[in-house]
Every structure is written in C-alpha cells, then in structure tokens.
Amino acid sequence: MFIDHIRIFAKAGDGGNGVVSWRREKFVPRGGPDGGDGGMGGDIVLVVDNSVDNLRAYHYDPKLVAEDGKNGAGGRKTGKSGKRVIGKVPPGTVVYRSNAVTIQEAVDFERSDEGIDLEPIADLTEIGQEFLLCKGGEPGQGNWNFKTATNRTPVEHTLGTPGDQSVFYLELRRIADAGLVGFPNAGKSTLLGKLSHAKPKVASYPFTTLQPVVGVVEFPGFRRCTVADIPGLIEGAHENRGLGHEFLRHITRCRVLLFVIDMAGSEGRDPVSDLEILRREIKEYDDELARFPWKIIANKMDLEGAAENLEVFRSRFPKVDIIPISADAETGLDDLRQVLDNEIAYRPDK
Ligand SMILES: Nc1nc2c(ncn2[C@@H]2O[C@H](COP(=O)(O)OP(=O)(O)OP(=O)(O)O)[C@@H](O)[C@H]2O)c(=O)[nH]1
Structure with a gap:
C-alpha cells in the first residue's frame, strides 16, 4: 500500500510540576524549602529517514504522543524529563499544521463548508533533517527556587505548562528521480x-x-x-x-x-x-x-x-x-x- 498523504495527531508531553517540600533533619523542626522542579515534557520530532519510502506507518498508527515530565520531589530533586518521540518520514515530506487540536475536530472541519485550515510549516527533503513538530511543556519550579533573604519559607511553586498539541497533515511529494x-x-x-x-x-x-x-x-x-x-x-x-x-x-x-x-x-x-x-x-x-x-x-x-x-x-x-x-x-x-x-x-x- 502506497500512502502519500495522511492526517496525524501529535502531542508533546506536559512539563512536570514544581513542588513544595521542606527539608527534614534532626533538631531542625522546619528546614528550608527543598521542593524540586518538574521535568521537561518530551518533544515530538520528525526525522527524515531513507529507510522509509512512504507514510504507511502512520496509516496504522496516526498518533505521536510523547511522555509528560515527572513532577519534582523533595531534596531539590528535579523530575525526570519525558522522552522525546521520533516520527520517521521519507524525504520529500511536506508538513501542514491544521487549526484542529483533536482528530474529531479535524474530521468535523473537513466535512464543514469552510473546510480545514492548513498552513505549510516544513518541507523535509534532506536525509537526517530534524523538525520539531510539537515542543514539550516547560517544567514548573519547586519552592526552593523562591527562597529569598526576606522569605525563607516560600510556599510558591509553579505548574508545568502543557505540551504542544495539534492535528497535522503529512504529504509525500518525492516519488522518484x-x-x-x-x-x-x-x-x-x-x-x-x-x-x-x-x-x-x-x-x-x-x-x-x-x-x-x-x-x-x-x-x-x-x-x-x-x-x-x-x-x-x-x-x-x-x-x-x-x-x-x-x-x-x-x-x-x-x-x-x-x-x-x-x-x-x-x-x-x-x-x-x-x-x-x-x-x-x-x-x-x-x-x-x-x-x-x-x-x-x-x-x-x-x-x-x-x-x-x-x-x-x-x-x-x-x-x-x-x-x-x-x-x-x-x-x-x-x-x-x-x-x-x-x-x-x-x-x-x-
Ligand atoms: N506497438 C507498440 N505498442 C506499445 C508500445 N509500448 C506500449 N504499447 C502498447 O500500448 C498499450 C498501452 O501501454 P501501457 O504501458 O499500458 O500504457 P500507459 O501509458 O502505462 O497507460 P496508463 O496505465 O493507462 O496510464 C498496451 O497495449 C501496450 O502493449 C510500443 O513501443 N509499441
């Protein structure tokens, strides 16, 4: 089966949250803040690979979803970053970003009178070329980051941001010499x-x-x-x-x-x-x-x-x-x- 255009859903991992935690030591009833930062969300990257000559793989599995970053922990431990996910594409793949964020929304747009909006965002031709399709979320900061001279017991912390998510369309243009x-x-x-x-x-x-x-x-x-x-x-x-x-x-x-x-x-x-x-x-x-x-x-x-x-x-x-x-x-x-x-x-x- 020769698949030369396909719709895929891609979602990068969310960033892990920063946490609030306090150092616990003997004779120190309330130690300083030691809540660690979250981990980075995993990116989704497309890589041009000569071993694939069409987009068939996405026909069977039209999803690229990367791991979320883990939350931080006490002891200033940073959460583990989410692994990035690599999608192989053949040389000659043109990538379009749509205005839909779920497959169902994309299907509804396609069937609507206005149709779906597609913006070409990459033209992948060189073997080994990489393209960041969805960026992983930024990690949140743990409370130890908020310690200042005047505030030794901060309870502030931030949450990780969501990873990019969208429906994309891939189109293979290179067929042969x-x-x-x-x-x-x-x-x-x-x-x-x-x-x-x-x-x-x-x-x-x-x-x-x-x-x-x-x-x-x-x-x-x-x-x-x-x-x-x-x-x-x-x-x-x-x-x-x-x-x-x-x-x-x-x-x-x-x-x-x-x-x-x-x-x-x-x-x-x-x-x-x-x-x-x-x-x-x-x-x-x-x-x-x-x-x-x-x-x-x-x-x-x-x-x-x-x-x-x-x-x-x-x-x-x-x-x-x-x-x-x-x-x-x-x-x-x-x-x-x-x-x-x-x-x-x-x-x-x-
Ligand atoms: N006499 C002669 N007949 C040929 C030659 N090349 C192809 N044919 C005949 O022309 C007809 C069409 O050939 P195809 O190779 O199917 O043509 P095509 O261009 O691929 O056609 P589509 O698949 O419809 O796009 C067939 O009956 C072939 O046998 C040739 O050099 N000489």
Whole structure:
C-alpha cells in the first residue's frame, strides 16, 4: 500500500510540576524549602529517514504522543524529563499544521463548508533533517527556587505548562528521480516494466495504473535511479479533472520529467499536440514544475507512421532531447538507460 498523504495527531508531553517540600533533619523542626522542579515534557520530532519510502506507518498508527515530565520531589530533586518521540518520514515530506487540536475536530472541519485550515510549516527533503513538530511543556519550579533573604519559607511553586498539541497533515511529494509523464496508453507501464524490476500492471485501456509504480533502474557499479509511472495525465488535469491533481502533486517531486509520447499517434492522437497539452497542463498547475529538466521519450517507433511523425516532431521542437524507443520491441532502451545513468543515477560514492 502506497500512502502519500495522511492526517496525524501529535502531542508533546506536559512539563512536570514544581513542588513544595521542606527539608527534614534532626533538631531542625522546619528546614528550608527543598521542593524540586518538574521535568521537561518530551518533544515530538520528525526525522527524515531513507529507510522509509512512504507514510504507511502512520496509516496504522496516526498518533505521536510523547511522555509528560515527572513532577519534582523533595531534596531539590528535579523530575525526570519525558522522552522525546521520533516520527520517521521519507524525504520529500511536506508538513501542514491544521487549526484542529483533536482528530474529531479535524474530521468535523473537513466535512464543514469552510473546510480545514492548513498552513505549510516544513518541507523535509534532506536525509537526517530534524523538525520539531510539537515542543514539550516547560517544567514548573519547586519552592526552593523562591527562597529569598526576606522569605525563607516560600510556599510558591509553579505548574508545568502543557505540551504542544495539534492535528497535522503529512504529504509525500518525492516519488522518484524521474517521473514518466504521458497520456493514458502512451506506454509508460510497458516501458517501466522493461527498464526496471518493478512489475507494473499493463492494460490497453485508460486509467489502469491506480497508484504510482516506482521501478529501480540499475546500472553497473551499483548506480541506480528510480523511475515512477503515475496514472496517465489527461487534458484538464490542472483543473483536477480525472486524477489530475493527484498526478501533478506526485510529479512535483521528481527531479526530471520524461514525457512519454505515442509517436505513432495511435487512437487518432497527434504527437505534437500531445506534448503541447502536457506542457500546458503542467505549467498551469505550477510554474516551477514547468521549469524542471525534461526530455522526450518517443515511444512506439515500431509502428507505421512513427518515423514520419518523429521528423515533424523534431522540426517542431528542435532544442528538446528526444530519445526514440519502442518499449514493446525493446529498441532504443540502451540509449535511454545511458541518458538516465548520465543525468540522474544515484552514485553511492558521490
Ligand atoms: N506497438 C507498440 N505498442 C506499445 C508500445 N509500448 C506500449 N504499447 C502498447 O500500448 C498499450 C498501452 O501501454 P501501457 O504501458 O499500458 O500504457 P500507459 O501509458 O502505462 O497507460 P496508463 O496505465 O493507462 O496510464 C498496451 O497495449 C501496450 O502493449 C510500443 O513501443 N509499441
């Protein structure tokens, strides 16, 4: 199961209370104040961890709750601090804080006409990066802290403050190094299956790819890159037609976009206008996404008419990198691998 957005409840520990206590010694009927401070409440911290690639763990347990700090004790003993809780997230996780403090409140807001307010508060991309999601409560002070020259028997003490608590939404944006972008039936699933060890489902009708399939493409010397096939983009996607926004949200976290174009123009399609529509959808959704590096995979070169169409296409887009292939007949795949290796492969030694 690939979970890429989720609602979680997080609560940091409350600070422990400071206490009132008096030193008891032989022959000292009422010793000085010795009530200790409380302990810090435990923080909730998100940490970017490469060993997780989606948010599935939170699907099963959508709660992060840290320990409260313990109360202080006599003998100026400070209460134990609450342990912090670490939530692992994959690189590419965007964190939003909502205006709800309980899950029930969040659900009610979501269903209301105004909807829920979400404020993006972190964009976690670097492995090892830490983000303080909820700060633990401050400890209260024990009465020994309040002793002064004029007040030797203070009964003042303070209570710990509550830890932060809120409902957050986590969204995973990074899917893969390269994202295959194309209309349904352009041949993305077929291509990914041939390039990688993923076993994508292939069918001859639109919208069969229900979730992103990520394949790992391996090169000699342990170099590798990941390629994602996401449900086909259709015209009007930026207006959230079809699976539009789902799709576009996924590809914002690919480093390179590979436009898979059916160069044979099957089913009455026109390769030139296919690319123009795809580029336009992406630009209208997000200007920044339109500036991502991109290349063209000219697929179905085994079919009649593809070669002629490719000539027209090249003259229309003379500056764009075009890699002609046939995913079905497995031609041109070595050239494509070479491009992936040169431009995006992850090198463990780098
Ligand atoms: N002749 C030919 N047919 C191909 C080639 N690549 C894919 N096809 C066929 O095109 C059809 C669609 O291929 P898919 O790989 O399912 O296309 P897709 O882009 O993943 O489609 P969605 O999953 O709907 O987004 C299938 O019948 C494939 O066999 C090719 O290079 N040549």
